[in-house]
Structure formats: C-alpha cells, structure tokens
Amino acid sequence: MFTALFVMTGIALVLGAGLGFAAIKFKVEGDPLVDKIDAILPQTQCGQCGFPGCRPYATAIAGGEAEINQCPPGGEEGIRKLADLLGREFKPLSEEHGVEKPKSVAIIDENTCIGCTLCIQACPVDAIVGAAKQMHTIVAAECTGCELCLAPCPVDCITMEPIAETVDTWKWRYPVFQIAPAALGTARQEA
Amino acid sequence: MLRKLFKFHGGVKPQTNKERSTTAPIAAVPLPDRLVIPLHQAVGGHPRPLVQPGDRVFKGQRIGGADGNLSSAVHASTSGLVRDVAPAVMPHTSGLTTLSVIIEPDGEDRWGELDKVNYRSTPPDELRDFLRDAGVVGLGGAVFPSYLKLKPGKEGKLKTLVINGAECEPFITCDDMLMRERAGDMLKGILAMRHMLQAEEVLIGIEDNKPQAVAAVQAAIAASGQSGIEAVAIPTRYPAGGAKQLIRVLTGIEVPHGRRSTDFGVQCFNVGTAFSIYEALELGRPLISRLVTVAGNVDAPRNYDVLIGTPMDHLVRLAGPRADTDRYIMGGPMMGVRLPAFDVPVVKATNCILVGSEAMFPAPAPEMPCIRCGECAKACPADLAPFELYWFSRSKNFGKAQEYHLFDCIECGCCSFVCPSHIPLVDYYRFSKSEIWAREREKEAADAARDRFEFKNHRQEREKLEKAEKLAAKAAATREKVAADGATAPAAGSDAAPAAKPAPDAAKRALIEAAMEKARQQKAQAAPRNTEQLSPDVQAEIADIEARREIVAKPAASPLPPQDA
Ligand code: SF4
Ligand code: SF4
Ligand code: SF4
Ligand code: SF4
Numbered sequence: 001m002f003t004a005l006f007v008m009t010g011i012a013l014v015l016g017a018g019l020g021f022a023a024i025k026f027k028v029e030g031d032p033l034v035d036k037i038d039a040i041l042p043q044t045q046c047g048q049c050g051f052p053g054c055r056p057y058a059t060a061i062a063g064g065e066a067e068i069n070q071c072p073p074g075g076e077e078g079i080r081k082l083a084d085l086l087g088r089e090f091k092p093l094s095e096e097h098g099v100e101k102p103k104s105v106a107i108i109d110e111n112t113c114i115g116c117t118l119c120i121q122a123c124p125v126d127a128i129v130g131a132a133k134q135m136h137t138i139v140a141a142e143c144t145g146c147e148l149c150l151a152p153c154p155v156d157c158i159t160m161e162p163i164a165e166t167v168d169t170w171k172w173r174y175p176v177f178q179i180a181p182a183a184l185g186t187a188r189q190e191a
Numbered sequence: 192m193l194r195k196l197f198k199f200h201g202g203v204k205p206q207t208n209k210e211r212s213t214t215a216p217i218a219a220v221p222l223p224d225r226l227v228i229p230l231h232q233a234v235g236g237h238p239r240p241l242v243q244p245g246d247r248v249f250k251g252q253r254i255g256g257a258d259g260n261l262s263s264a265v266h267a268s269t270s271g272l273v274r275d276v277a278p279a280v281m282p283h284t285s286g287l288t289t290l291s292v293i294i295e296p297d298g299e300d301r302w303g304e305l306d307k308v309n310y311r312s313t314p315p316d317e318l319r320d321f322l323r324d325a326g327v328v329g330l331g332g333a334v335f336p337s338y339l340k341l342k343p344g345k346e347g348k349l350k351t352l353v354i355n356g357a358e359c360e361p362f363i364t365c366d367d368m369l370m371r372e373r374a375g376d377m378l379k380g381i382l383a384m385r386h387m388l389q390a391e392e393v394l395i396g397i398e399d400n401k402p403q404a405v406a407a408v409q410a411a412i413a414a415s416g417q418s419g420i421e422a423v424a425i426p427t428r429y430p431a432g433g434a435k436q437l438i439r440v441l442t443g444i445e446v447p448h449g450r451r452s453t454d455f456g457v458q459c460f461n462v463g464t465a466f467s468i469y470e471a472l473e474l475g476r477p478l479i480s481r482l483v484t485v486a487g488n489v490d491a492p493r494n495y496d497v498l499i500g501t502p503m504d505h506l507v508r509l510a511g512p513r514a515d516t517d518r519y520i521m522g523g524p525m526m527g528v529r530l531p532a533f534d535v536p537v538v539k540a541t542n543c544i545l546v547g548s549e550a551m552f553p554a555p556a557p558e559m560p561c562i563r564c565g566e567c568a569k570a571c572p573a574d575l576a577p578f579e580l581y582w583f584s585r586s587k588n589f590g591k592a593q594e595y596h597l598f599d600c601i602e603c604g605c606c607s608f609v610c611p612s613h614i615p616l617v618d619y620y621r622f623s624k625s626e627i628w629a630r631e632r633e634k635e636a637a638d639a640a641r642d643r644f645e646f647k648n649h650r651q652e653r654e655k656l657e658k659a660e661k662l663a664a665k666a667a668a669t670r671e672k673v674a675a676d677g678a679t680a681p682a683a684g685s686d687a688a689p690a691a692k693p694a695p696d697a698a699k700r701a702l703i704e705a706a707m708e709k710a711r712q713q714k715a716q717a718a719p720r721n722t723e724q725l726s727p728d729v730q731a732e733i734a735d736i737e738a739r740r741e742i743v744a745k746p747a748a749s750p751l752p753p754q755d756a
Contacts, residue, residue, distance in 0.1 A: 043637035045644045053644060125643040144640045167231070169632070170285040171625040175618035 033062045040081045044073040045124035046146035048098045053124065067091065072098035073145070104160040105143040106150070110135045112157035119149035119158060194423055197443040199436040201572045202428045203605045205361050205525065207400060212364045212484050212492035217372055219496055220509065226268055226294040226500035227279050227536040230255040233328040234335045236262025242292060246273045249303030251477050254292045257323050263336040264326040268479040268498035270303075271296040282503070282521050282538055286531030294500065305475030310383045315341075318387060318472075325471035326478040326539075331355060331432070331461030332522060334540045337468065340458060341387045348389035350456030351442055354381055354465060356397040356404065357425065357432035360523035363543040365482035366462050368494040370397065370404035374411035377462055380469030382417065388458060392419045394441045395462070398431055399424040429525065430603040434459040436572050448596055463542075483537055485510040487520075487546040497537050503544055504533040512546050520545040524552070525604040559612035567606035567616065573599045577606035581616050584623035589630070592623050600624075669702060 037058035044054070049070040051057040060066035061082070068082040069091040076093065083090040093100060108119070108128075115133040120126075127143040130136030138149075138158075150158050163169075231237045238255030242248060248267040255265035272295045278288035308321050319338040328334045343349050358366040369377060385393055397405050408422040425431055425440050435446050437459060444455045452458060463481060470476040479499055483506065486492040490511035497506055503519055520527040521541055537544075567577035575596055583592035600620050607616045 038641070041637075042633075043640040043644065045640065053648075054641070055645075124647060125640050126647050127643075142639070142643060144636075165285075165287060167281065167283055167285060167287050167289055169629065170283075170287055171629055172284075172618065172621040174622055175615050 031059075031062060034058045036085060037061050037082065040074070040078060040085065041071060042073045042078065042144075044144040044146045046073060046144070046148060048072050050097065061086070067094065069094045070097045072100055073103075075100040102162045104145045104162045105140045106138050106145065106147070106158050107161050108136055108138055109157040109159070110137065112155050114155055116154060118152040118154065122149045122152045124148060194421070194441075195443075196423070196425060197440050199431070199439040199572050200574045201570045201605060202430065202436070203570055203608050204427070205429055205608065207427070208362045208486070209364050209367070209400070212362070212486045212494060213367060213371075215491070215493050217368050217482060217494045217496055218509070220498070220501060220506055222269060222296045222298060222300065222498075223501050223505040224295065225274070225502065226271075226296065226498060227291050227502065228254065228265060228268065228294065228500035229279065229281050229289050229291045229536065229538060230265050231281075231289050232265060232334060232499075232539045233263045233326075234261065234333065235259070237290070238262055238265050240276045240290065240292060242267075242273045242276065244273055244275050247271070247297075248273060248294065250300055251305065251479060252303045253324065253477070257336075261336065261339065262323075263328050263338070264324045264477070265292075266326055266477040266479050266499075267292070267294055268500050269294065269296045270299050270301040280532055280535055282530050282535040282541065284528045284531065291536075302476075307475040308472055310386055310472050315343075315387055322468065322471060324477075327464065327467050327471050328478065328539050329461055330463030330467065330481055330539065330542065332526070332540055332542055334538075337460070337464055340460070341384065343388045344453045344456070346456070348391070349453070349458055350391050351458075352381075352385055352388055352390035352393045353434075353438055353441055353457060353459040354393060354395040354462055355432055355434065355437055355459055356395055356401075356408070356422075356462040357437055358401070359398060359427070359429045359432035360525055360543075361429075362486040362492075362545055363484050363523050364486075365484045365494050365542050367401045367404050369462055369466060369482055370401070371407050373466055374404075374407040375414065376469045377466045378408070378411045378415055378417075378420075379473060380465035380467070381420070382415075383468055383472050384460060384465065385420075390458075393421070395420070395422040396425050396431070396437045396441050397422060398427045400427045429605065430572055430601070433572060433601050433603060435601070448599055478539065481537075481539060481541070483541055484543040485546065486543060488513050488516050488548045488551050489546050497541075499539060500536045502534045502536055503530070503541075506537060507533075507544060507546055510546075513548065515548040515550060516546050517549060518547040518552075520547055525608065526602060555615065556613045558614050561610075561612055561614060564611060566609045566611065570605040570609045572603060572605060573601055575600060577616055580623075581614060581619050584619040587623075587626070589623055589627050593627065597623055597627075673701065 034055070035058075038055050041054040041058055047053065049057040049066070049072075051060055051066070054071075057066060057071065061068060068086065068088055069079050071078055072093060074082075079093065080090055082088070106127075113130075113135045115130060115135055117130070117132050117136075119136060120128045120130060124146060125142055125144055127139050128136050128149065129139060145160065145163075147160060150160070230240060236258045239258055240254065241256050242252075242254045248254060248270060250267060250270045252267045253264050254267050254273075257264045273292060274295050275293040277291065277293065279291040279293065280286060281289045281291070306321075308318065310318055313321075319341055322338040322341065323336060327337045329337060329340075356366050356370055358364070381393060381395070384390075395408055397408065399405070402424070405422055405424050412420050412422060423441060425437075430436055431440060434452065438444055438446060438452055438457050442457060444452070444457060446452050446455060446457075467478045467481070471478065480496055481499065482494050483497045484492070484494050485507055489507065490513065493510055495506060495509065507519070519530045519533060519535075521530055521544060522528060523543055523545060527543070527545055561578055561581060563578055565578070567581075568575070571577050573596075577600075579595050580592055580597055580600065583589070583595065584597070597620060602617050602620060604617050607614065610616060
C-alpha cells in the first residue's frame with residue numbers, strides 16, 4: 001500500500017515539476033493587444049505621452065486608461081493606425097502632449113562637454129557613449145530623438161539637428177503634385 | 192539552324208528614334224576643366240574617400256574604397272589635382288547632393304600603375320575582389336556591382352549566360368555602337384564571365400533593328416573560334432531588354448515572383464558590362480569611362496566615350512543643343528528620370544542624356560479617372576494588374592499594393608504609355624515603393640530602439656538589485672558586529688533571549704547616530720578659515736551664506752525620531 005502511495009506521490013511530483021517548468025519556459029509574454037499597439041508606437045521612448053516609455057503607454061491604451069492621440073512622435077499617421085487597430089474614432093493629436101516635429105538626432109558639442117555622464121543616464125536607449133570626465137558622443141544611428149538628454153546637461157552642450165534627407169531616404173512625391181525640379185523649373189519659366 | 196524564340200507578355204512598340212545617333216562613329220570628348228566624381232554610384236554602399244583635397248591623382252587611381260558587402264570602388268578618371276572632397280548635386284531627380292571627389296585635370300591624362308590579372312589562373316574569389324576594386328558595375332542602368340553576380344550558384348556552374356544587347360529603349364544606341372565597333376574586346380569580357388560562371392552556353396540577345404551589331408558580334412564569335420556562343424536577333428519589342436523579358440525570349444524560362452534567374456541556371460549581363468570586364472581584367476583598367484548617347488533636341492545626336500565625372504553640359508555642347516532646350520533626362524523617354532540641373536556629372540548609370548524641350552516632350556494631357564479598360568494589364572510585361580496597383584498606390588493602401596506584387600514592377604512605363612486616361616502610373620508606383628521602403632526603415636529603427644530600451648531597463652533593474660544586495664550584505668555584517676559587541680556586555684543579564692530581538696533596532700539607531708555625528712563634525716570643520724581681514728562686502732556675503740547654512744543644517748541636526756520610518 002505504501003509503495004502505491006509513493007509511486008503516486010512520485011508521479012504527482014514529476015508532473016508538477018514538469019508543469020511548473022513549462023509554465024516558466026513557455027511563459028506568454030504580455031498581452032497580444034499591447035504588443036500590437038506597441039508595434040505601432042514609434043519607440044522614441046520620449047515620455048511625451050505621459051508614460052515612462054512606449055510600452056507603458058501601449059498598456060494604458062489597451063487598458064482603456066489613455067487616449068490614442070497622446071504620442072507626438074507617432075503623429076497623425078500613428079493615430080490613424082491606432083484608430084484602425086482599435087476601431088476607435090480618429091482624433092487630432094492632443095496639444096497638451098506636444099506637436100509633431102521633423103525627426104531629429106541629438107548632437108553633443110564635444111568642445112563644451114565636461115564628461116558629467118548625466119546625459120548617459122538620461123538616454124533611454126543607451127545612444128550616448130563616453131566615460132566619466134571624458135567627452136561624450138551620440139551614436140546617431142541609435143538616437144531616437146527623444147530630447148531627454150537636453151535638460152540634464154549642465155552646460156547645455158546638446159542640440160537637436162533635424163535628419164537631412166539623403167538619396168537613400170528620399171521619397172518620390174505623391175504624383176498629384178507635378179515633379180518639377182527647382183533649377184529646371186526656373187529655366188522653363190524663362191523659356 | 193534557327194533558334195526557337197519565345198514571347199514575353201505585353202510590351203509596346205514606341206518609335207525607336209535610333210537612326211540619327213548611329214550615323215557617326217563613337218567620338219572622344221575633350222577633357223573638361225573639372226570632373227565631379229560621386230563616391231556613391233552603384234547600388235549599395237557609400238565608398239569612403241581615399242584622397243584628400245590637394246592630393247595628386249593618376250588616371251585610374253582608386254579614390255573611393257568599397258565598404259561592406261554590397262559596394263564597389265570608384266576611381267579617378269584622369270590625372271590631376273583633387274580640388275575638393277565635398278557634397279555635390281548628383282544626377283538624380285531629387286536634386287540632392289552626395290559626397291564627391293572634384294578633380295582638376297592636369298591635361299596629361301597619365302595612367303597610374305596598372306594591375307592585370309589572368310582570369311584563367313586566378314581563383315574565382317580573388318577575381319571577384321579584383322572586379323570589386325576595379326569598380327565594375329552593371330552598365331545597363333541598374334548599376335549593380337557585377338562581382339556579386341559572378342557567382343555560379345549552388346551547383347557550381349550555370350546553364351545559360353545571357354548577354355543583354357537588346358537595347359530596347361528609344362533613342363539609346365550606346366550598346367549598338369559598342370557592339371559594332373568593339374565586338375571583339377567585348378567578346379573577351381564575355382569569355383571571362385563564362386569562365387567565372389562555368390556557363391555551358393552563352394546567348395547574346397540583340398534586337399533585330401540592329402543588324403550591323405548582330406553581324407559584328409557574329410563575325411567576332413566566328414573569328415574567336417569558340418563554340419557554344421551565339422548572337423541571337425530577337426524581335427524588336429519594348430521592353431525586350433528587361434532582364435526577365437530577355438531571359439524569357441531566349442530560353443523560354445519564366446522567372447516567377449520571388450525567385451531569381453540563377454535558381455533556373457541563368458544569369459544576365461549587359462554588353463557594356465562585358466566590355467568593362469575585359470578592360471579591367473586584360474588591360475588592368477578600372478571602370479573610369481563609358482559610352483553615352485546624346486540624343487533628342489540636339490543637331491547631331493551621337494555616341495561619346497565619356498570619362499565618369501564629366502559635367503553633362505560639357506558633353507551635350509559637343510552635340511549642338513538647340514536653343515529651346517529646357518531639360519536633360521538621364522536614360523530614355525520611357526524609363527529616364529529628369530535631372531535637377533544641367534551641370535550634373537556623367538556617372539556609371541548614365542547610358543543616355545536625352546536633351547528635351549517643351550516642343551519635343553509636351554506636358555502630358557491632364558490625368559483622367561481610370562476607366563478600367565484593362566489596356567495597361569495587356570501591356571504589362573511583368574504580368575501585373577497596373578490599374579489595381581494604381582488604385583492601391585493612390586489610396587496609399589501599401590499593404591494591398593505589395594500583395595499585388597508591386598515590387599515585381601520594373602517601371603518600364605508600358606502601362607502609362609498605353610493608358611487612354613493619361614495617368615502617370617509609374618509615378619504612382621515609384622511613390623508607393625519609396626513610401627514602403629521608408630516605412631521599413633522606420634520599423635527597423637523602432638524595433639532596434641525597443642530592444643535597446645528594454646535592455647537598458649533590464650540593466651537598471653539588475654544594477655538596482657545588485658546594489659540593494661550589496662547594501663543588505665554590508666548592513667548584515669555591521670549588525671552582526673554590533674550585536675556581538677552588545678551581546679558580550681549584557682550577556683550576563685537574566686533575560687538574554689528576549690533582549691536579542693530589539694538589538695538590531697538599537698544597533699541600527701546607534702549606527703545612524705554615529706553617522707549623523709560624523710556628518711556634524713565634518714560640517715563644523717568645513718567652516719571657512721580665511722575669515723580674517725576681509726573686505727566688508729565679502730564679510731557680509733559670508734555671513735549671508737552662513738545664515739543659509741544654518742537653515743539647511745537645522746533639519747539634519749534635529750533629533751532623530753525614536754523609530755525610523
Ligand atoms: S510619446 Fe510616443 S514615442 Fe514618446 S514615449 Fe510615448 S508612445 Fe513612445
Ligand atoms: S541621445 Fe538624447 S535624444 Fe537621442 S535617444 Fe538618447 S536621450 Fe534621446
Ligand atoms: S489603361 Fe489606364 S484607364 Fe485603362 S485600366 Fe489601365 S489605368 Fe485604367
Ligand atoms: S511600369 Fe510596372 S506595372 Fe507598368 S507595365 Fe511596366 S512593369 Fe507593368
């Protein structure tokens with residue numbers, strides 16, 4: 001009788017451990033709706049929406065605690081996408097949260113930088129490199145343009161520069177507007 | 192024996208306008224006073240500059256080194272002085288600038304040392320590196336680095352090497368003239384490619400409106416005594432020179448959506464590319480010049496052998512542009528792009544400069560609504576539904592446009608050509624494509640930012656945890672010490688066990704008291720010492736500061752509450 005008891009307990013323990021392991025190993029991360037919303041948000045991580053990052057804002061939207069028009073970097077297009085996803089009405093960007101700006105990156109004036117590391121701590125995506133008392137630099141490719149490093153800098157040596165268009169990022173205009181290059185446009189008027 | 196040819200879907204027959212520019216032989220161009228050589232000329236990377244302002248360069252010297260996997264080198268087209276390495280307007284509709292090397296020719300046109308290579312005895316990998324550093328790219332217009340296409344694929348060999356001499360676009364005749372005048376050397380380049388690709392057969396497709404070119408290439412093949420190479424005259428029908436279309440016509444293979452021709456054992460190169468491969472391997476000359484057709488609104492349309500970097504207006508002047516010229520188009524009337532200025536440089540992608548005027552290319556009739564007549568679908572060589580693509584692009588429904596294989600569109604312009612409603616269809620596709628690319632870039636950047644943000648949060652959590660653990664360990668150690676100290680004294684007492692419990696609290700308080708005392712002492716010591724013999728102003732200021740210090744110090748010095756919160 002004791003053998004049976006032991007065997008049953010043994011099986012229960014093994015299965016329990018298996019289940020427990022599976023629960024940890026195959027844990028479903030987060031809510032799929034939050035993921036979908038987070039995928040639309042621009043990941044600038046600037047906090048202008050009033051939440052400490054894009055994911056918390058996504059969670060708040062999914063929970064019905066936030067409006068869909070609070071993210072300035074996402075702009076109108078982002079709001080439209082959120083409205084489509086959630087079946088809500090489109091609203092213009094809420095002014096109290098900010099305005100849509102051209103995409104920019106932060107530039108550190110390396111002559112003025114005193115190496116205080118305050119901006120490094122502020123940057124949400126670790127886009128700034130440098131060590132204490134060493135001049136710091138921003139890795140432009142990683143910078144999301146969130147502006148969070150501007151305020152902490154004690155010597156105001158960080159500025160935002162709009163990203164210039166290059167041939168690789170240039171886009172054909174919507175054809176309703178005729179493409180008339182500047183130089184030839186004038187030549188044509190004179191002709 | 193006549194080869195069986197196949198037909199591709201759709202296509203149109205625009206006026207070819209090729210006769211006038213083929214009457215005179217290829218001409219040389221006098222050296223301009225300035226060459227502007229953009230470093231970014233091929234699909235892919237942005238070569239880094241290898242020269243500085245003030246450097247003297249030889250003809251053929253490398254001035255831009257290939258960076259990364261998808262890039263190819265750039266060379267000085269003549270000997271001279273590097274005036275500047277700076278952004279200059281490039282021949283692109285956008286009118287944007289790109290980093291360019293500006294060379295002032297010294298007039299001697301002196302070559303530097305030239306490395307030749309024997310392709311038969313060199314391993315394929317080295318040959319590919321050699322061609323990358325010689326800057327050889329596809330000269331048909333796509334400017335894809337050739338060395339990347341010169342890999343035989345999984346099986347180690349290719350069935351058919353297709354050489355594209357179709358040149359279907361109206362007005363352009365540079366490939367025609369190349370075949371007429373340089374067929375022998377071009378054939379040597381083809382043989383080198385055949386060797387690298389281990390191709391069984393070579394088919395050179397030439398539209399049948401170029402009988403002299405066909406004859407010249409056939410004569411060259413006969414003279415070389417090679418077998419398995421054939422020059423094939425194919426029916427003139429735009430766009431027979433599209434890679435997929437030419438492969439279809441010559442081999443019957445239809446490369447389906449999402450597949451590449453190499454999956455079917457076929458690879459395609461332009462005749463101009465073959466010639467520059469000959470120059471690179473057998474003469475050691477990197478790609479520094481190409482043939483350019485100057486046609487359209489000029490008195491004497493003609494083909495020129497042009498150094499890369501030559502300003503276009505310098506070149507066009509030789510052909511006698513008419514007074515009412517108001518635009519240059521790079522490429523032909525079907526696929527060409529209008530240029531932002533007249534003095535942009537000739538680059539590796541420039542096969543033709545089409546000089547235009549209002550009278551020659553009047554503005555298109557206003558766009559009318561699509562009547563869904565289906566003419567465009569009948570004409571589309573890629574077998575797409577252009578009117579659907581148009582509809583989705585117009586309404587910015589990019590997901591749908593992609594579903595309808597927008598990226599299979601080769602922008603040949605057949606659909607716009609036949610559309611009775613004069614819709615600039617290709618403009619819509621270009622718009623859609625660049626929007627989709629931009630979105631993809633944005634998405635990649637956002638994903639990277641998300642990862643980095645999560646990583647930073649994770650790191651901060653971990654640091655916080657580590658710090659807390661360290662503190663806890665330290666506190667525990669001190670507590671033990673204090674408890675041990677305290678325990679020795681009252682250990683003799685009767686109720687040792689219950690006293691042990693409040694001990695940590697007492698010990699903690701003692702620690703804090705000690706720290707506070709230390710701080711107080713430090714503060715007292717920090718009093719300025721040079722307070723004697725100061726001016727009254729400074730004295731007053733010090734007094735003021737002292738007063739403020741008092742206020743700040745007060746709460747800190749106040750007695751500690753009996754229980755810490
Ligand atoms: S405002 Fe937009 S980009 Fe900024 S943190 Fe909020 S969701 Fe992210
Ligand atoms: S560098 Fe500045 S602007 Fe750029 S992501 Fe970091 S904190 Fe934001
Ligand atoms: S040819 Fe023009 S009008 Fe006819 S279906 Fe195509 S886009 Fe519409
Ligand atoms: S431009 Fe594109 S859609 Fe139009 S006919 Fe050519 S391949 Fe087809």
